[in-house]
Amino acid sequence: MARNETPAEKLDFIRQIVAEDRRTGKWDGRVITRFPPEPNGYLHIGHAKSICLNFGIAAEFGGRCHLRFDDTNPTKEEAEYVESIQQDVRWLGWDWGEHLYFGSDYFQQMYDWAVQLIQAGKAYVCDLTAEQTRDYRGTLTEPGRESPWRHRSIEENLDLFERMKNGEFPDGSRTLRAKIDMAHPNLNLRDPVMYRILHAAHHRTGDAWCIYPMYDWAHGLEDSIEGITHSICTLEFENHRPLYDWFLDALGVHHPQQIEFARLNLTYTVMSKRKLLRLVQEGHVRGWDDPRMPTISGMRRRGYSPEAIREFCRVIGVNKFNSTVDVQLLEHCLRQDLNKTSPRVMAVLRPLKVVIENYPDGQVEELEAVNNPEDPSAGTRKVPFSRELYIEQDDFMEEPPKKFYRLAPGREVRLRYAYFVTCTDVVKDADGRIVELRCTYDPATRGGDAPDGRKVKATLHWVSAEHAVDAEVRLYEHLFTKENPEEVEEGRDFTANLNPDSLQVLTGCKAEPSLARAKPLERFQFERLGYFCVDPDTAPGRVVFNRTVTLRDTWAKVRQKDDQ
């Protein structure tokens, strides 16, 4: 590398393979990948890793990436998922162009190829029941036994297979199997099932078929038909690669390279479709798009940006061993993006009324506030200031500890973009609870600067009481109390670690008037509090925000340490 060149970003092991293949011309320079979800559930952050890998590689190497629905099991798949998956991939920022495919579109071609394998003596119709098949398969340490139907004539196999297709036999009565090796140490090679009989309506092919191909048979064919060069999948398919290769070799068709990588695991969450489904079905969350869910739709509703998710997928890297990424890394990527892009506004979550005693009753000033200090082009806006305001309850302490430098009796602080104010009195109710603060302001500090150069230690956010819009704010914490939700006592499951405080709903929050017009999915930073996103539950007269993530909070850390 020349001295002045910046070093190229380190390639992960998959990109190294692709780069090498391009260099050697293995696929004539083509790079064709695919993201092949089964439409049986919603996409989650783990899928995002795979999506970014496949679409990312295609984009980086001048290739293309197909979106292909691997819809070979009509009993589990629904059109609803096909729609949500497309929406999520698109939202993440990827484009498959013309290349939207369905495994079910290849059913006829797959059938013809199966016939070809039968003719070559490499597949046979087996009459064993599911239970018998399992029994004949043997175990991890003992070889299996050959099916009594293994040596049927080619003619009989052809006839039976056609009749399977024609619907002459009931579900489960027969299968088509590859004739490989019942003693193979890799159980996947012990005469794997290629077709099962399923009299079920398919979301796309309807009743056209009553035999459906198994994953191992179908997947490689789908890849082959589409001319995929690099078939990237997760680690658990490593054991299946010999079978992937066997089928393609037996047919002598285009043979992509299967490459496996490790799934994503995240602390404080679960990632399997099965477990996410349970959370939904058992009502632990409000649905697939509950903002606490690691689903793409949940994260979108929570306020995540596609950019943040893509950056996260980039920095976590790709490898072949299981690892669990600290959810704080995800939040770091989130804050990094939101900090650059989110307009700042002021909102008070737990209002405490403040009366500025020396401020003229009825007077309203429009003060200028910066929309985004990280982005000058975002401009400024006007915020109304008046005699009665709300500040955050947490921003006042009657008896402040040494490191607390917000408002306290007799202390002066700045109200952001407004004035310096000094607390002169504390009003309490009959139970001794603080209900109101009386303050004075210094008119000379208008805009937030003191001409005499005096300093204050804190700047508080605030909202004019008269102009405030009421809002509901939903605060979220981790769905689980343990880093690893699977860590449970004997006989319990991950639901035992559900965090009872993962959702806290605040009503009567006060937001600056500009927020009255906020639209669903719009993102803001509430100054000093965190990033918030308008929830779709928002309706005229009812503004609802989700807290996406808090700002880093060193005061919270100090307080926590002092508590210990």
Next chain:
RNA sequence: UGGGGAAUGGUGUAAUGGUAGCACAACUGACUCUGGAUCAGUUAGUCGGGGUUCGAAUCCCUGUUCCCCAGCCA
């Protein structure tokens, strides 16, 4: 006890026989009209044991630990 994979700070990753680097987290400090952001710094790692080599995270031997596989799911 069969077969297939894999082990680098607390976490995620680089280094492909030649100075163990980066990021997150944690901790200091500077700055600040967000206790935000930013900036500077600190702590901390090659699974164990042998070997080859001038030199090993990397090669060899050996041990240990972890993951995946016995669906007519994908």
